[in-house]
Amino acid sequence: MDIQIFQRAEEHRSACGEKFDGLTNTPDFVVAARLWSEFLVNHHRWFTRMQQALQRGPSAAWLGELKARRGTDPLLQYLQQARHADEHGLERIVAAEAGGVGIGAGGGLVRIDRLEIRNGVITHLSGSQDGGPLKIRITRPHLKLVPVRNRGLTFNPPRCNNDGEPYSADQAAKECLDAMESIAAEAKKFFD
Structure with missing residues (x-):
């Protein structure tokens, strides 16, 4: 040692x-x-x-x-x-x-009711996927x-x-x- x-x-x-x-x-x-x-x-x-x-x-x-x-x-x-x-x-x-944002990750029926983007930033997102909450995947660079x-x-x-x-x-x-x-x-x- x-x-x-x-x-x-x-x-x-x-x-x-x-x-x-x-x-x-x-x-x-x-x-x-x-x-x-x-x-x-x-x-x-x-x-x-x-x-x-x-x-x-x-x-x-x-x-x-x-x-x-x-x-x-x-x-x-x-x-x-x-x-x-x-x-x-x-x-x-x-x-x-x-990097990127995937909405509806995993597939299925996606419904986007409202999407707001300000200065490149998602400020509001609402909707559903297959009758449940949206599945979102954020990938950073x-x-x-x-x-x-x-x-x-x-x-x-x-x-x-x-x-x-x-x-x-x-x-x-x-x-x-x-x-x-x-x-x-x-x-x-x-x-x-």
């Missing part, structure tokens, strides 16, 4: 947080794509430093479990392969996805994760646990940061 290498890993985790903040706050898709790429690089560096810091001593068995998790967790596996594809491949690893190719294999973006939709880059970064925080907290126990 090496506390200095662990501290270097924590610097990369901090850099991931900075990239995430930028990713969620920029309206520019080109900048967001660059920040996503930088997030993936720092995540990879974090994991590499964690391996180096924890490979000896009582933490070695725990590190084995962490490496196994990275190989089986769909999001962590995708992030690793996306970083490899971005660093060594030619294809884009994200696509700009414009985001970076969509796309299938990535690495060493002849294709890795599809994982789906979110909460809605079954593919992750956006910022959703994936947030969940990854949460996992990194939890893992770092567990790892710190080996240094106490």
Whole structure:
């Protein structure tokens, strides 16, 4: 166990947080794509430093479990392969996805009684869908994760646990940061 290498890993985790903040706050898709790429690089560096810091001593068995998790967790596996594809491949690893509003999501008979839009904002919407309330889907502009190719294999973006939709880059970064925080907290126990 090496506390200095662990501290270097924590610097990369901090850099991931900075990239995430930028990713969620920029309206520019080109900048967001660059920040996503930088997030993936720092995540990879974090994991590499964690391996180096924890490979000896009582933490070695725990590190084995962490490496196994990275190989089986769909999001962590995708992030690793996306970083490899971005660093060594030619294809884009994200696509700009414009936002929008879907009225009558899921199909069925839709009746709109009143719709008011002022300055690009829906200020009033009333109606029904199949005799019940309208189903509305709001999609914000985001970076969509796309299938990535690495060493002849294709890795599809994982789906979110909460809605079954593919992750956006910022959703994936947030969940990854949460996992990194939890893992770092567990790892710190080996240094106490």
